[in-house]
Amino acid sequence: xxxxxxxxxxxxxxxxxxxxxxxxxxxxxxxxxxxxxxxxxxxxxxxxxxxxxxxxxxxxxxxxxxxxxxxxxxxxxxxxxxxxxxxxxxxxxxxxxxxxxxxxxxxxxxxxxxxxxxxxxxxxxxxxxxxxxxxxxxxxxxxxxxxxxxxxxxxxxxxxxxxxxxxxxxxxxxxxxxxxxxxxxxxxxxxxxxxxxxxxxxxxxxxxxxxxxxxxxxxxxxxxxxxxxxxxxxxxxxxxxxxxxxxxxxxxxxxxxxxxxxxxxxxxxxxxxxxxxxxxxxxxxxxxxxxxxxxxxxxxxxxxxxxxxxxxxxxxxxxxxxxxxxxxxxxxxxxxxxxxxxxxxxxxxxxxxxxxxxxxxxxxxxxxxxxxxxxxxxxxxxxxxxxxxxxxxxxxxxxxxxxxxxxxxxxxxxxxxxxxxxxxxxxxxxxxxxxxxxxxxxxxxxxxxxxxxxxxxxxxxxxxxxxxxxxxxxxxxxxxxxxxxxxxxxxxxxxxxxxxxxxxxxxxxxxxxxxxxxxxxxxxxxxxxx
Amino acid sequence: xxxxxxxxxxxxxxxxxxxxxxxxxxxxxxxxxxxxxxxxxxxxxxxxxxxxxxxxxxxxxxxxxxxxxxxxxxxxxxxxxxxxxxxxxxxxxxxxxxxxxxxxxxxxxxxxxxxxxxxxxxxxxxxxxxxxxxxxxxxxxxxxxxxxxxxxxxxxxxxxxxxxxxxxxxxxxxxxxxxxxxxxxxxxxxxxxxxxxxxxxxxxxxxxxxxxxxxxxxxxxxxxxxxxxxxxxxxxxxxxxxxxxxxxxxxxxxxxxxxxxxxxxxxxxxxxxx
Numbered sequence: 001x002x003x004x005x006x007x008x009x010x011x012x013x014x015x016x017x018x019x020x021x022x023x024x025x026x027x028x029x030x031x032x033x034x035x036x037x038x039x040x041x042x043x044x045x046x047x048x049x050x051x052x053x054x055x056x057x058x059x060x061x062x063x064x065x066x067x068x069x070x071x072x073x074x075x076x077x078x079x080x081x082x083x084x085x086x087x088x089x090x091x092x093x094x095x096x097x098x099x100x101x102x103x104x105x106x107x108x109x110x111x112x113x114x115x116x117x118x119x120x121x122x123x124x125x126x127x128x129x130x131x132x133x134x135x136x137x138x139x140x141x142x143x144x145x146x147x148x149x150x151x152x153x154x155x156x157x158x159x160x161x162x163x164x165x166x167x168x169x170x171x172x173x174x175x176x177x178x179x180x181x182x183x184x185x186x187x188x189x190x191x192x193x194x195x196x197x198x199x200x201x202x203x204x205x206x207x208x209x210x211x212x213x214x215x216x217x218x219x220x221x222x223x224x225x226x227x228x229x230x231x232x233x234x235x236x237x238x239x240x241x242x243x244x245x246x247x248x249x250x251x252x253x254x255x256x257x258x259x260x261x262x263x264x265x266x267x268x269x270x271x272x273x274x275x276x277x278x279x280x281x282x283x284x285x286x287x288x289x290x291x292x293x294x295x296x297x298x299x300x301x302x303x304x305x306x307x308x309x310x311x312x313x314x315x316x317x318x319x320x321x322x323x324x325x326x327x328x329x330x331x332x333x334x335x336x337x338x339x340x341x342x343x344x345x346x347x348x349x350x351x352x353x354x355x356x357x358x359x360x361x362x363x364x365x366x367x368x369x370x371x372x373x374x375x376x377x378x379x380x381x382x383x384x385x386x387x388x389x390x391x392x393x394x395x396x397x398x399x400x401x402x403x404x405x406x407x408x409x410x411x412x413x414x415x416x417x418x419x420x421x422x423x424x425x426x427x428x429x430x431x432x433x434x435x436x437x438x439x440x441x442x443x444x445x446x447x448x449x450x451x452x453x454x455x456x457x458x459x460x461x462x463x464x465x466x467x468x469x470x471x472x473x474x475x476x477x478x479x480x481x482x483x484x485x486x487x488x489x490x491x492x493x494x495x496x497x498x499x500x501x502x503x504x505x506x507x508x509x510x511x512x513x514x515x516x517x518x519x520x521x522x523x524x525x526x527x528x529x530x
Numbered sequence: 531x532x533x534x535x536x537x538x539x540x541x542x543x544x545x546x547x548x549x550x551x552x553x554x555x556x557x558x559x560x561x562x563x564x565x566x567x568x569x570x571x572x573x574x575x576x577x578x579x580x581x582x583x584x585x586x587x588x589x590x591x592x593x594x595x596x597x598x599x600x601x602x603x604x605x606x607x608x609x610x611x612x613x614x615x616x617x618x619x620x621x622x623x624x625x626x627x628x629x630x631x632x633x634x635x636x637x638x639x640x641x642x643x644x645x646x647x648x649x650x651x652x653x654x655x656x657x658x659x660x661x662x663x664x665x666x667x668x669x670x671x672x673x674x675x676x677x678x679x680x681x682x683x684x685x686x687x688x689x690x691x692x693x694x695x696x697x698x699x700x701x702x703x704x705x706x707x708x709x710x711x712x713x714x715x716x717x718x719x720x721x722x723x724x725x726x727x728x729x730x731x732x733x734x735x736x737x738x739x740x741x742x743x744x745x746x747x748x749x750x751x752x753x754x755x756x757x758x759x760x761x762x763x764x765x766x767x768x769x770x771x772x773x774x775x776x777x778x779x780x781x782x783x784x785x786x787x788x789x790x791x792x793x794x795x796x797x798x799x800x801x802x803x804x
Contacts, residue, residue: 083725095716107734114730142673352688359681362705373689
């Protein structure tokens, strides 16, 4: 019997014109590890929801075909019944935590499934320990960071111990160290306990080769369903951005071999030491220099920090969850004041795009949303219209101009939030985790955008856990820990020679960015031709 | 804190606020409820500001909407609809009514901040799972609303909005509510996905109540008992019109002092429990 089975499944959300799932036929056997890839809005999340019966029981809409979970038809069984067989970790941790404390959150599902009371505490504690959340088990969930909340959300599903585990971008808010630990845990659960795992993820670097199958989706359809090696060959053309960075580098350099892991890539092209002349580009005029201390509750969020952000530069702030990255960025924007120290020079106009794009959705149309800041600044109507049009074009939102912002997908909302700030042409622009929920193709466009803005003289600061994005976008990588700046380094040095906070290409080839890696891989062949 | 002791200690000032008119009793209830809220975990400011400002508004408006009392303190110009003759009785009644409003709001706020929402949810879930789900969504909504409000203000500030403008602030209320509703839907979906509403629900064992919990139950029961007895004996009444009665009756002084002492003791214990 299949763990999950979709037979000719099509689904349309209530009021939607296009189907979210269109003729899905797929069977997933018990114990398989399946990686689900595809662009934002391609139907991955809907597929996962359908596997738990949330589509259509919770969302309504029109479902055709048949979905079965462990032999149970989801039409005949509600999600609460199916939850005995399948667990789902959602993308947004804040929207899936029910209780007030992590230990109770981990116990919640077990209580619902009717586990014996003495067993609940043990399983909840084990699950929290597995994701490194034991130290925060008794803290109020409302004070936890996004990454900590994500860990709790994962633990609360792991505790239930169902034979099928679905995860929708579980690592989008986690720093690389924790993300790696978590993905290792998921693989271990699959290998050791035979749990069927279906995982939707944009950052495919770690899992692509581990999967038994890779399923690629586009416009609600399955375009590829094959083993990782076969899928990599099928996707190497126009959809190469779903592949792991090392695979992309080999595909783009025209090589026949497509390694799926760092190890395979090293075997094919031994890593090179970082370029000897790794130096930071000449320090430009600083748009903002932050030096001082900031206390948030009991924590020294900034502890004697002293760093600046230069005009025309893209600075990536990296570090573990709680390192003080967001606090530093907010201080630089003038949104938080230092307890001691100063912000000098301070940017005359700063824009901050936070982690939750919903906070930027306060108008009835996308165009009004983008125009909001310009109206506040008193920009004349004609000029306003021109800048709104240009910004919508730049962020690929022109088609949604008259749409209500809340009707947009999460990736589109993210772009709208950025557009609504970028339109002001700020002197300093901070993007806090801008790649959360953003697919590889859009991520590449985001790299282009920040590079363009920097070329126009904007000081761009990107707070990110996405080392591959940092490698592509940044001129400077500022590493932080415990409220302090550890180092300002060039990406080639920082992201190619680090241990954990390093891009996959840095690990594999000693080159942080895709362009450098492709150049490295094409060099020998060009030399041979000469 | 467990819901039962929280309910008991908050019930006493709430009962006074609802049923009593004696200014001494009302002052004791307002101070007591305020102390309880002060001892509760944060956030408290929004609750305190809302409760106290509501009371102040009632106090300030009463002399101008009420036409009673014989001790005239001030005679203003004639303004249609409003009564511009201010009497001592109207001011005293306004103070009493304001304290009733403030004390009841503070007592409810103290309960919201003191009672453990998870334990409350578990208790209600056994009897009425759907109601418990709504309660869970509501309790999640309050802190999420606060965070979203802060996030929206930041987002507006970074887009050059003047947050001092009431119009700008008011314009964020609708989107704030929409965001809160979106989140609630997400939580409701997650609850279903984790088997909520299925048959055979069990409960994880909780730490049994300790001596401190029982001590608080005792203080709360004593305060509620005192108030119930005073109400039953008619010792909490007071005459505001046509002329003010004497509030300083020995039984009112003794009762109000006892209530204030019990509330202070309860607040101290709450602090100790935290």
